[in-house]
Amino acid sequence: MTHLSxxxxxxxxxxxxxxxxxxxxxxxxxxxxxxxxxxxxxxMTLIVDLALDGIPRLSWDFLTNFPSRRAAxxxxxxxxxxxxxVMLVTAILAIPLGVMAGLYLEEYAPKNLLxxxxxxxxxxxxxxPSIIYGLLALGLFVQTFGMGETILxxxxxxALLILPVVIVATREAIRAVPGEMREAAFALGADKWQTMAxxxxxxxxxxxxTGAIVGxxxxxxxxxxxxxxxxxxxxxxxxxxPIQAEPPFxxxxxxxxxxxxxxxxxxxWVSRPQEAFHINAAATGIVxxxxxxxxxxLAVWLRYRIRRQVK
Amino acid sequence: xxxxxTGWDFHMFSPSxxxxxxxxxxxxxxxxxLFLAASVSVLVTLGIVYVLLSESLAFFAHVPVFEFxxxxxxxxxxxxxxxxxxxxxxxxxxxxxxxxxxAVPAGTVLAIYLSEYAPPRVREVVxxxxxxxxxxxxxxxxxxxxxxxxxxxxxxxxxxxxxxLAPGLVMGIMILPxxxxxxxxxxxxxxxxxxxxxxxxxFSRLQTSLRVVxxxxxxxxxxxxxxxxxxxxxxTMVVAIAAGQNPNLTFNPLESAATITAYIVQVSLGDVxxxxxxxxxxxxxxxxxxxxxxxxxxxxxxLRRKFREVx
Numbered sequence: 001m002t003h004l005s006x007x008x009x010x011x012x013x014x015x016x017x018x019x020x021x022x023x024x025x026x027x028x029x030x031x032x033x034x035x036x037x038x039x040x041x042x043x044m045t046l047i048v049d050l051a052l053d054g055i056p057r058l059s060w061d062f063l064t065n066f067p068s069r070r071a072a073x074x075x076x077x078x079x080x081x082x083x084x085x086v087m088l089v090t091a092i093l094a095i096p097l098g099v100m101a102g103l104y105l106e107e108y109a110p111k112n113l114l115x116x117x118x119x120x121x122x123x124x125x126x127x128x129p130s131i132i133y134g135l136l137a138l139g140l141f142v143q144t145f146g147m148g149e150t151i152l153x154x155x156x157x158x159a160l161l162i163l164p165v166v167i168v169a170t171r172e173a174i175r176a177v178p179g180e181m182r183e184a185a186f187a188l189g190a191d192k193w194q195t196m197a198x199x200x201x202x203x204x205x206x207x208x209x210t211g212a213i214v215g216x217x218x219x220x221x222x223x224x225x226x227x228x229x230x231x232x233x234x235x236x237x238x239x240x241x242p243i244q245a246e247p248p249f250x251x252x253x254x255x256x257x258x259x260x261x262x263x264x265x266x267x268x269w270v271s272r273p274q275e276a277f278h279i280n281a282a283a284t285g286i287v288x289x290x291x292x293x294x295x296x297x298l299a300v301w302l303r304y305r306i307r308r309q310v311k
Numbered sequence: 312x313x314x315x316x317t318g319w320d321f322h323m324f325s326p327s328x329x330x331x332x333x334x335x336x337x338x339x340x341x342x343x344x345l346f347l348a349a350s351v352s353v354l355v356t357l358g359i360v361y362v363l364l365s366e367s368l369a370f371f372a373h374v375p376v377f378e379f380x381x382x383x384x385x386x387x388x389x390x391x392x393x394x395x396x397x398x399x400x401x402x403x404x405x406x407x408x409x410x411x412x413x414a415v416p417a418g419t420v421l422a423i424y425l426s427e428y429a430p431p432r433v434r435e436v437v438x439x440x441x442x443x444x445x446x447x448x449x450x451x452x453x454x455x456x457x458x459x460x461x462x463x464x465x466x467x468x469x470x471x472x473x474x475x476l477a478p479g480l481v482m483g484i485m486i487l488p489x490x491x492x493x494x495x496x497x498x499x500x501x502x503x504x505x506x507x508x509x510x511x512x513x514f515s516r517l518q519t520s521l522r523v524v525x526x527x528x529x530x531x532x533x534x535x536x537x538x539x540x541x542x543x544x545x546x547t548m549v550v551a552i553a554a555g556q557n558p559n560l561t562f563n564p565l566e567s568a569a570t571i572t573a574y575i576v577q578v579s580l581g582d583v584x585x586x587x588x589x590x591x592x593x594x595x596x597x598x599x600x601x602x603x604x605x606x607x608x609x610x611x612x613x614l615r616r617k618f619r620e621v622x
Contacts, residue, residue: 021515028517032424035417036437042484043444049459050451100348108345120612122352127538127608128601129545131572132359134579135597139362143585160355167352189326193338214446221448224547224572228579228593263450263548270454270552278458285451296446300439 050289054282062283067235067265071276076284078235082151082259083220085239089155089255090162090219095212097159098166099201102208105167106174107196126164133161134228142229149230151239152255157225162215169211173204210302217295221288223263235260262288363601366594373588379595385558385569387592388578394592396599398558402568403600406479406550407543409564413483414539418490419532425491426498427520441488449485453552456481461553473555473567481553482543490539493615497531498524534614541607545600547572571600 065075105122109115137157141147177200185195201208239257262284269281326334371379374394382395425434460477464470470477501524509519525532555567556577569577575593583589 021518024517025515028520029424029428032420032428035420036424039417039421039444039484039487040437040440043440043447045459046447046451046455049455053458097348097351100345101352104345104349108342109349118349118353121356123612124605124608125352125355127541127604127611128359129542129547129572129604131545131547131575132363132597132601132604135575135594136355136359136362138579139366139594140358163352163355191334191338193341194334196341217446221446221450223448223450224551224576227576230579263448266450266454267548267552270450270457281454285448285454288448289451292446292448293443296443300442304439 047289050282050285053279054284054286057279057283058286062280063287066237067260067268071274071280074277074280076262076265076287078238079260079262079265079284080287081238082235083261085151085242085254086154086158086226086259086261087216087220089152090158091212091216093156093159094162094166094215094219098163098212098215099170099208101163102167102170103174103196103201106171107200108192122164122167126168129224130161130222131224131228133157134225136160137225137229148256149258150256151259153229154226154231154259154261157229158219158222161222161225162219165215165218166208166211169214170204170208173207173211174200176207177203206302206306210299210306213295213299213302217292217299220295221263221292223261223267226261226264227267231258231260231264359601363594363598366591367598370588370591370595373591374595383560385574387589388581388583392588396571396596398560399569399571399574399596400599401560401562402475402550402554402558402573403544403570405475405562405564405568406482406554406570407540407546409476409479410482410486410543410546411536411540413480414486414490414543415536417483418487418494418535418539421487421491422494422498422532422535423520423525426495427516427524438492441491444484445488447485449546449548450552452481452485453478453548453550456549456553468565470565473553474565475554475568476564478549478553479564482546482549485546485549486539486542489542490535493535493538494528494532497528497535497615500531501527530614530617534611537607537614538611541604541611544607545572545604547576551576571596 062075063080064077065073066077067079068074101122105115105119109118134157137153141153141156142149147153181199181203182195185199190198235258239254239259242254266281266284266288269277269284272278379394379396381397382393383397384393384395385398386393425437429437456477457473460481461470461472461474464474464477468476505523505527506519509523514522550570551573554570554573556569556573557567558574559566559568561568574596578589578593
C-alpha cells in the first residue's frame with residue numbers, strides 16, 4: 001500500500017491522543033488551582049500570623065499612648081497622627097497635580113517629541129524604587145533647600161511617589177468617557193476647558209477617585225523614602241494642632257514639625273530583639289493593614305460599581 | 312442683501328464679548344497650567360538624576376570608579392574604609408533571584424490559569440484578592456519574613472537570624488500579583504481568532520495555551536518578568552528587616568547579607584554628617600540601584616509596547 005499512494009500509512013491512536021490531551025488539560029487546571037490556593041493561603045497566613053501576635057495588644061490605650069521604652073505601655077498615638085497629617089499633605093498635592101497632568105496628556109497634548117518624552121517619563125517614574133525618591137528628597141528638599149525632616153517634606157515625597165499612579169488612573173478614567181459626550185458639549189458651544197470641567201471630569205470622577213485611593217493606600221505603607229529623609233523613629237509628642245481657638249483659626253506650623261509614621265514605628269519595633277516589642281509591631285501592623293485593606297477594598301468596590309454602570 | 316425679519320433677535324442668543332474674552336483667557340490659562348502639571352514628572356526625573364549625579368561625583372572624587380566596581384569589601388562606616396560595591400550587589404542579586412524563582416513559575420502558571428482556564432466567576436474573585444495582596448505594606452512583609460518565615464525555615468535548614476532566603480521568598484510572594492497581572496494582560500491581548508484556529512486544528516486547552524497564546528504573548532510575559540525583577544531589586548523594607556546589615560560577598564542564600572537598599576536604610580537611620588564620604592556613599596549606591604532598575608524598566612517598557620503594537 002505504502003508504495004502506491006506515496007504516503008506511509010500509520011496507525012494513529014486518536015483515542016489515545018485525545019485522552020492524553022485531556023489528561024494534560026486536567027493536570028494543568030489542577031496545577032493552576034493549587035498555585036492559586038497557595039497564593040491565597042499565604043495571604044491568609046500573613047494576616048492570621050499578624051492577628052494572632054498583635055490582636056491581644058490592641059486596645060484603646062495602645063491607640064492613645066505615646067511610644068515608650070517600656071513595651072507594655074507603648075502606643076501609637078504620634079505615628080497615627082503623623083500618618084494622618086502626612087497623608088493629608090500627600091493627597092492635597094498629588095491628586096490635583098496628577099489629575100491635571102493626566103488630563104493634559106489625554107486631552108490636550110499634541111503628538112510630538114515632548115509629549116512622548118513626558119509619557120515615557122511617567123512610565124519610567126512608576127518603576128523607580130521608592131528609596132530613590134527618598135534620596136531625591138534628602139538631597140534636594142532637606143539638604144539643598146534646607147527644609148528639614150518635616151511633615152511637609154514627607155508629604156511632598158510621597159506625593160511625587162504616587163503621582164504616576166494618579167496620572168495613569170486619570171488617563172484611563174478620561175479615556176472611558178464616551179466621545180459623544182465631548183461632541184455634545186462642543187455642539188452646545190462649550191469651549192475645550194468648559195467641556196473638560198463640566199462634562200468630562202465629572203463623568204470621570206469615580207475612576208479618578210479609585211486611582212487616588214489606590215495611590216494613597218500605597219503611600220500609607222511606604223517606609224523607605226521617609227526613613228531616608230531622616231525622620232526620627234522615637235517621637236513622644238504631637239505636632240501643633242492645625243486648628244486653634246484664636247483667629248485665623250488655622251495654624252500651619254504642623255507642616256514644619258518633626259514626626260513619625262506608622263510603618264516607621266513598626267520597623268523600629270520589629271528591629272528590636274525583645275519579643276514584647278515584636279508584639280507591638282504586630283499590633284501596629286494590624287492597624288496599618290486595616291487602613292490599606294480598607295482603602296484598597298473601597299477602590300475595588302468603586303471599580304466594580306463603575307464597571308456595572310458602564311454595562 | 313437685507314436680512315429677512317424672522318421675528319427673532321439673534322443677539323439674544325450670542326454671548327457677550329466680555330464673556331467670550333473671559334472664557335478665552337480661562338481656556339488659555341488652564342491649558343498652560345495643565346502643561347505645567349504634566350511637566351512636573353519630568354522635573355522629578357531631572358531632580359533624581361541631578362541629586363544622584365552631583366553627590367556621586369563628589370564621592371568618586373575620593374574613590375576611584377575602578378575601586379568602587381572591583382573591590383570586594385564595603386566598609387564605609389568602619390575605621391578601615393573600603394568602597395567596593397560588589398558585596399552589596401551580590402546580596403541584592405541573590406535576594407532578587409530567589410524572589411524571581413518564586414514569582415516567575417508561579418506567576419506564569421497563575422496567569423495562564425486565570426486567562427485561559429478559570430471561569431469568569433473565579434477570575435472576578437481572584438483578581439481583586441491579588442490586588443489586595445499587592446496593597447499589603449512592605450514593612451508588614453518584612454515582619455512576616457523575619458518573624459514567621461525565618462523561624463519556619465530554621466526548623467529544617469541551618470539558618471539563624473538574618474538570611475537572604477526568607478526575604479527572597481517573601482519578596483517572591485510580594486511581586487507575584489504584579490507579575491501575574493502583567494502577564495495575564497499580555498495573554499488576554501492575544502486575539503481570539505488565534506485560539507479558535509488552534510482549537511479548530513484539534514488542540515487541547517493546554518496545547519493552545521502553551522503553543523499559541525504564550526508564544527504570541529511572549530514579549531509581554533518577558534516584560535512582566537523584567538519589571539518584576541526591577542521591583543525585587545528596588546525593594547527595601549523586606550530585606551532591611553530580614554536580611555541583616557553586614558555587607559557580605561556571598562551567593563549562599565542561607566547567609567546574612569546587606570543589599571543596596573538595606574545599606575541606604577542603615578546609613579539613614581544613623582547620624583552621618585552631611586557632606587561626609589559616608590553620606591555620599593548612599594547616593595553612589597543609589598545611583599547603581601537607579602541605573603539597574605532603569606535598564607530593566609526601559610527593556611520592560613519596549614517589550615510591553617511591542618506586544619501592544621502587534622495586535
